[in-house]
Amino acid sequence: MIHLDIERINEYAPYKVEAEAGQYIFETDHGILYGVSFDEETMPGLLKAYWFNLANYSQKASPRDVKIRTTVILIIEEFFRANPDILLYMCDSANNQQAQRSRLFLHWFNAYGQQAEYYTSTEMVKDGDEENYIALIVKRSHPQLQTVIDVFNKQIAMFRANKPQ
Numbered sequence: 756m757i758h759l760d761i762e763r764i765n766e767y768a769p770y771k772v773e774a775e776a777g778q779y780i781f782e783t784d785h786g787i788l789y790g791v792s793f794d795e796e797t798m799p800g801l802l803k804a805y806w807f808n809l810a811n812y813s814q815k816a817s818p819r820d821v822k823i824r825t826t827v828i829l830i831i832e833e834f835f836r837a838n839p840d841i842l843l844y845m846c847d848s849a850n851n852q853q854a855q856r857s858r859l860f861l862h863w864f865n866a867y868g869q870q871a872e873y874y875t876s877t878e879m880v881k882d883g884d885e886e887n888y889i890a891l892i893v894k895r896s897h898p899q900l901q902t903v904i905d906v907f908n909k910q911i912a913m914f915r916a917n918k919p920q
Contacts, residue, residue: 781826844890
């Protein structure tokens with residue numbers, strides 16, 4: 756992955772972002788420390804993808820804070836500016852709040868007016884009794900967009916069928 760331009764992010768981000776050990780860290784006005792990271796994954800068909808990770812290191816409840824959304828979206832935009840790849844996102848299942856986290860994340864992304872530039876898809880797959888929400892985010896201009904969508908849908912179908920590939 757091409758590293759992100761912190762100065763570019765900080766030009767517009769309401770929270771100061773710092774690069775630290777492969778993560779992009781910021782602290783909110785409420786003292787909550789967040790980290791954003793991207794872990795490489797190769798999808799079948801040799802498509803390069805990254806898992807988007809958003810961690811609340813303070814493990815405190817976060818009040819509605821539009822600055823968090825803006826900072827995270829700016830980090831994602833910088834990711835796509837530097838890396839014309841694919842993002843995958845699985846919502847944390849802590850406290851059985853994964854459905855709410857999925858809705859919130861997609862609301863953040865779509866509220867920022869990204870629907871025209873990015874294709875997004877969210878699917879729920881079960882692991883035993885636990886529901887997991889997985890999202891795909893890819894630029895609509897990706898040269899293999901339909902292949903990316905097909906591979907994602909095939910992987911979701913495989914998880915739902917609970918059959919290893």
